[in-house]
Amino acid sequence: MGEEEFLTGYDPAAYPAVAVTTDMVALTIRDDRLCVLLVERAEHPFAGHRALPGGFVRDETPDAAALRELAEETGLRAGEGVLERVHLEQLKTYGDPGRDPRMRVFSVAYLAFAPSLPEPLAGSDASAAYWVPVEEATSLAFDHDSILADGLERARAKLEYTPLATAFAGDEFTISELRKIYAVVWGEELHAGNFHRKVLSVPGFVESTGQTATRGGERGGPKPKLYRAGDAKLLHPALLRPTREDDVR
Amino acid sequence: MGEEEFLTGYDPAAYPAVAVTTDMVALTIRDDRLCVLLVERAEHPFAGHRALPGGFVRDETPDAAALRELAEETGLRAGEGVLERVHLEQLKTYGDPGRDPRMRVFSVAYLAFAPSLPEPLAGSDASAAYWVPVEEATSLAFDHDSILADGLERARAKLEYTPLATAFAGDEFTISELRKIYAVVWGEELHAGNFHRKVLSVPGFVESTGQTATRGGERGGPKPKLYRAGDAKLLHPALLRPTREDDVR
DNA sequence: TTAATAGTGTCTTTCAGACAATATTAT
DNA sequence: ATAATATTGTCTGAAAGACACTATTAA
Numbered sequence: 379m380g381e382e383e384f385l386t387g388y389d390p391a392a393y394p395a396v397a398v399t400t401d402m403v404a405l406t407i408r409d410d411r412l413c414v415l416l417v418e419r420a421e422h423p424f425a426g427h428r429a430l431p432g433g434f435v436r437d438e439t440p441d442a443a444a445l446r447e448l449a450e451e452t453g454l455r456a457g458e459g460v461l462e463r464v465h466l467e468q469l470k471t472y473g474d475p476g477r478d479p480r481m482r483v484f485s486v487a488y489l490a491f492a493p494s495l496p497e498p499l500a501g502s503d504a505s506a507a508y509w510v511p512v513e514e515a516t517s518l519a520f521d522h523d524s525i526l527a528d529g530l531e532r533a534r535a536k537l538e539y540t541p542l543a544t545a546f547a548g549d550e551f552t553i554s555e556l557r558k559i560y561a562v563v564w565g566e567e568l569h570a571g572n573f574h575r576k577v578l579s580v581p582g583f584v585e586s587t588g589q590t591a592t593r594g595g596e597r598g599g600p601k602p603k604l605y606r607a608g609d610a611k612l613l614h615p616a617l618l619r620p621t622r623e624d625d626v627r
Numbered sequence: 628m629g630e631e632e633f634l635t636g637y638d639p640a641a642y643p644a645v646a647v648t649t650d651m652v653a654l655t656i657r658d659d660r661l662c663v664l665l666v667e668r669a670e671h672p673f674a675g676h677r678a679l680p681g682g683f684v685r686d687e688t689p690d691a692a693a694l695r696e697l698a699e700e701t702g703l704r705a706g707e708g709v710l711e712r713v714h715l716e717q718l719k720t721y722g723d724p725g726r727d728p729r730m731r732v733f734s735v736a737y738l739a740f741a742p743s744l745p746e747p748l749a750g751s752d753a754s755a756a757y758w759v760p761v762e763e764a765t766s767l768a769f770d771h772d773s774i775l776a777d778g779l780e781r782a783r784a785k786l787e788y789t790p791l792a793t794a795f796a797g798d799e800f801t802i803s804e805l806r807k808i809y810a811v812v813w814g815e816e817l818h819a820g821n822f823h824r825k826v827l828s829v830p831g832f833v834e835s836t837g838q839t840a841t842r843g844g845e846r847g848g849p850k851p852k853l854y855r856a857g858d859a860k861l862l863h864p865a866l867l868r869p870t871r872e873d874d875v876r
Numbered sequence: 877t878t879a880a881t882a883g884t885g886t887c888t889t890t891c892a893g894a895c896a897a898t899a900t901t902a903t
Numbered sequence: 904a905t906a907a908t909a910t911t912g913t914c915t916g917a918a919a920g921a922c923a924c925t926a927t928t929a930a
Binding site for chain 2: 890891892893894895896899900901902903
């Protein structure tokens, strides 16, 4: 702000109308695949295309708008605990002229990490929302391909230096399950032994529940110990992606 | 988007007016101090308070709006090379209802790193803009205190894993000058010997010009070698801040 | 029994940080 | 001459990554 332009009698009608929406990159892991929540567009423009869920920001904070939108599309209700465990953060704002053919629309994009969620109930309020593996989420409406790409890159980077991978897991999880989350999001396998030692050595990443899983892995192995998310907000030292060009030029 | 709400005859006048602006956290280093560009507000609200420079996003991308705003406030002109060397990135969007008492305003905040710039010419177009050491930039208008805080934290974090410190330096610089930039932004001294070795060991951080400065330090010492920014986009391994609580809980 | 998994141990290499040493130059 | 600075060297400890090993369990 600080615009002398509208200090004195500002007339809204004198300016071209703009709209502000949120678009949501909601990620979850289903069947060992990283999935994003998409909606089917019924009408033009981009009728028949899939899009990120989103909507107008009403008389609320952008954060609240994003959370509301997520709740509506997934059918989750506040107060049941699931929605409360979702990690939500602002991603970036997209506002190129022409990104929406109808009018000037600025979209504040959000990124959400959710533990494995059920298929949205088509009945509730979710027009037609469903989880799609990210590799198959192409040819989206508007500039949503690039919003999704930005969201994925952010998510992958965040796993390196924050404990957010636990946001994809249930309340209690094994080290193997956590490793699987990293593998799925990063798209590459991690060395089991080194990962195990690393996770336990980073202070505050996970804490032991003292419990042991009731059975071992699907194809054998001892019963693993159970952990829950720790209280760290940042991982130090970080857990860096193995395959990365030594430095991105 | 994907809002069925405005697929059919959408009437702009039916919605409360919103405005979209940019606010700029422009940082530079002057006299070994980290400074931010502020403007003086002449009229209400917050008359007499200082604010981040900003303005409406017109028929242009938000990035272009931010760059235009920076050029206007600093008096810099495109094509002279200085503005082209400024690093600009989107910071975050602020849109809480009530952040501007006049109407609903969403502000797409930007962060800029500039090499030491002259005091803006009051005459040009800059209403009344000047550089202020960041510690003295308090009690800003609107929610600009928190935008500035977010910008500073982003800047400090970015120095760790990107070569952006070079954006504060001139075309050619010495390792000492680079170290001074880190010290000023982070607010703590760095060990000269270790910093020197570290910078030269990270691939693509800096490249030698083959030249040597014409004179040594202000209080003696050999003539240092000159370097320019390398082609790395990320520092690997990163250059982490020395004083950091082992992990932020 | 077989094969897969959980968890631990060891070794090598890399790197950060502390500290020292030497050479060079402004004052 | 003195003091500050540039640059390089050395050492220690932390940590990453490769690899090996044992114990445990599903099928």
